[in-house]
Amino acid sequence: MRSKAVFGGRTRPKGSLVISMKNRIRNDIILALALLLAALAVWGVVSLTRKTGEYAVVLINGEETARYPLDKDAVVEIETEDGHVNTLVIKDGEASVTFADCPDKLCVKQRAIKRTGETIICLPHKLVIRIEGGGGVDTVV
Amino acid sequence: MKCTAYRITLLGVSVAAAMVLSYIETLIPLSIAVPGVKMGLANLVMVFLLYKLDWKHAAAVSIIRVLLTALLFGNAASLAYSASGAALSLIVMSLLKGSGAFSSVGVSMAGAVSHNAGQIIMAVLLTGTREIAWWLPPLILSGIVTGLAIGAVGAVLISKIKLKTD
Numbered sequence: 001m002r003s004k005a006v007f008g009g010r011t012r013p014k015g016s017l018v019i020s021m022k023n024r025i026r027n028d029i030i031l032a033l034a035l036l037l038a039a040l041a042v043w044g045v046v047s048l049t050r051k052t053g054e055y056a057v058v059l060i061n062g063e064e065t066a067r068y069p070l071d072k073d074a075v076v077e078i079e080t081e082d083g084h085v086n087t088l089v090i091k092d093g094e095a096s097v098t099f100a101d102c103p104d105k106l107c108v109k110q111r112a113i114k115r116t117g118e119t120i121i122c123l124p125h126k127l128v129i130r131i132e133g134g135g136g137v138d139t140v141v
Numbered sequence: 142m143k144c145t146a147y148r149i150t151l152l153g154v155s156v157a158a159a160m161v162l163s164y165i166e167t168l169i170p171l172s173i174a175v176p177g178v179k180m181g182l183a184n185l186v187m188v189f190l191l192y193k194l195d196w197k198h199a200a201a202v203s204i205i206r207v208l209l210t211a212l213l214f215g216n217a218a219s220l221a222y223s224a225s226g227a228a229l230s231l232i233v234m235s236l237l238k239g240s241g242a243f244s245s246v247g248v249s250m251a252g253a254v255s256h257n258a259g260q261i262i263m264a265v266l267l268t269g270t271r272e273i274a275w276w277l278p279p280l281i282l283s284g285i286v287t288g289l290a291i292g293a294v295g296a297v298l299i300s301k302i303k304l305k306t307d
Contacts (some may be wrong), residue, residue: 025246032250042281085268121268
């Protein structure tokens with residue numbers, strides 16, 4: 001009975017199924033495996049549909065503001081509506097963000113991108129760098 | 142439920158604990174390649190309240206925590222993300238707990254994964270970029286791991302801490 005109490009078995013709501021702790025833990029494991037499978041499935045779809053892209057497209061608030069060809073090296077200062085700044089660098093056919101004036105700098109930590117549909121996202125600035133073109137397959141998720 | 146003063150104190154302490162855990166979490170950065178990966182320490186308080194009291198008390202503490210955390214440490218965007226994550230997480234945990242089919246560890250795990258999913262949904266809506274959904278696999282994985290860990294600690298707290306309302 002002790003293990004039952006440890007796993008919160010005390011508070012069984014009225015009208016719910018009476019399921020033993022052993023079966024609940026079994027259900028937990030099934031749930032974990034189902035979630036793992038879901039993650040694998042999404043990952044599989046993502047990696048199968050990716051191709052090397054042609055352009056780095058800059059989206060602010062979901063709207064395209066500029067696009068740069070990946071085969072030409074470039075350094076671009078991107079200014080968002082509210083005056084925040086991100087630096088986009090295109091080098092060796094890959095796009096990356098090397099500077100951002102946001103507090104968390106998650107976009108700077110993200111790896112360089114080059115495949116169609118890959119994104120670097122700066123949530124605080126509502127800024128998205130997305131790779132497009134290549135193979136003519138538009139991004140479908 | 143009686144003993145109102147006791148309950149108000151309990152909820153106040155819960156909000157404080159959740160806030161402190163949220164703050165500690167910001168000191169330990171886990172987001173390396175994938176943004177949004179975090180431990181979800183505050184979920185410990187939600188799981189505890191869900192099992193010790195009910196979903197209404199957990200929801201009340203969750204709402205206050207999300208608002209205060211955004212006011213103190215965040216901005217409008219972070220409020221939207223944490224609110225959507227917290228709401229979806231609490232709904233899923235309440236339903237799974239109510240079903241009686243899962244232990245509190247499984248409930249916590251589902252809560253962590255759905256918290257991440259809720260944030261992804263909000264990010265897709267706010268930025269209008271469906272590709273953000275590609276972050277789901279690593280976020281589901283991290284949700285499973287952190288949710289199980291938090292759930293294991295939560296299960297001990299649920300059994301060891303005795304409340305007057307028990």
